[in-house]
Amino acid sequence: MARMKFLCDADRCIECNACVTACKNENEVPWGLNRRRVVTINDGKPGERSVSMACMHCTDAPCASVCPVNCIFSTDDGVVLHSKDLCIGCGYCFYACPFGAPQYPQLGNFGSRGKMDKCTYCAGGGGSEVPGSGEEYAKYGANRMLRGELPLCAEMCSTKSLLAGDGEVIAQIYKERVVKRGYGSGAWGWMTAYREDIAV
């Protein structure tokens, strides 16, 4: 069974934000919510590095572990989804997530937050809606996985730095790159998310 992962090749990312725009558009993410973001470290200095970051769909996801109502779960593909019907907007998943993936629409007072929203790997949502339906789209965004398609952020990446797909396949691609060019700053977040490193 394929185990879906993300890999952002920090040596190729040019901070164009195409992934951010693609995700926003495809899933009609409301204003103020950012499922995907590009973080630039050492901006303007030697060793500047940009990484595209959204939900990494972790193995043994800490968000799922800490949720007080168990609304977050992993599918067989390894995609971490959640149910907005069960979510109480407590914000604990954001405290636990090493990548800052959960987003909240800030709908209430006293940090009430509203229903958590996050990258779904373009695989619809974890609620009771029919996969691929209009209701599911309104709540969670696109379900490209149903058509056998990969997330749009990776498809739209201008330099193919953001890779999405089966973990074995993208790890292999990354290894080939590192060998070819002779250097690689490592697969960002893989140790924290999947408890494995890409040894080259």
Place this chain on the structure above:
Amino acid sequence: MRDLLARARFVIAAIAIGWLVGFAVPAVAQQAGATFEPQADAVNQGTLLKEFPRIQGNINQLDPQARVLIQPGGRTWDYFHQIVLRWIGAIAVIGTLAALAAGYFLLGRLRISAGRSGRKVARFNAFERTAHWVTAVSFVVLAITGLNITFGKALLLPLMGPDAFSAFAQYSKYTHNFVSFAFVLGLALIIVIFIRDNIPDKTDIAWFKQGGGFIKSRHAPARRFNAGEKLVFWGSLGAGIAVAASGFLLLFPFYITNIFGMQIAQVVHAVIAMLFIALILGHIYIGTLGMEGAFEAMWTGDVDYNWAKEHHDLWLDEKLAKGRGGPRPELPSPTPAE
């Protein structure tokens, strides 16, 4: 003319060849072994994470929290909340209940040795009692709704099913957020009202030395509040302020602190709340089951004369000394003559 053209072609050719040679030389030099790695001075993720607990950079979006690229501490906080805190809570709550049950079955209820006299002494006035009950009721509500966050999905979710439990947890969260203000108000009143009578003094050392009233043969002296009650007061004051302050930070997330600050606030709030619950369980026990004649002090405001003499003798003396010329203690009503 032909000479000129021939010369011109020769010059152009010479320049062209010169350019080609000029370009070829560096290429040859590169192939010779001077490799250039544009990212060689970049630090990889593992090294960076060893130096900093959080890696952050610049982003295009407006939310400052999104600047954090990775904070592995989140997994540690998850471990704390799911495992460490549950142990603390289980030991604090169940352990305390077990100890109190043991105390009740071994020692039994602390009776008034001389029996009830039927005469009453005024102990707490209406304002004091109101402040106490506002705090007490809000504390119980906050404790239950708060424990639901830690233990709800283990204990209640299997019984209620996901939809009902989510609805319950949602209302629980709102209740907790709003009732907290009543608790803080009540706590502030209690501190202001009772702090004067809770200052530790020499009587408390004597009270401890005499066994705190648990050893029947000895007499433990006390003023308005004995040393045990003073411990409850100061414990509640400290725990209450800690829980209120950390709770306030949790109520307004990221207004003052960053992600690490929020995690610390949650840890402080949860751990101190669990210990506070243990303390108050003890307080509730003594005030209800554990000691005869204690509950009416806070419910009606009056206590039995013999109870006061046994447990708060110095306070009773002070009251009687003041009472010369003041209202008399309530005498039992005489049976009407038929």
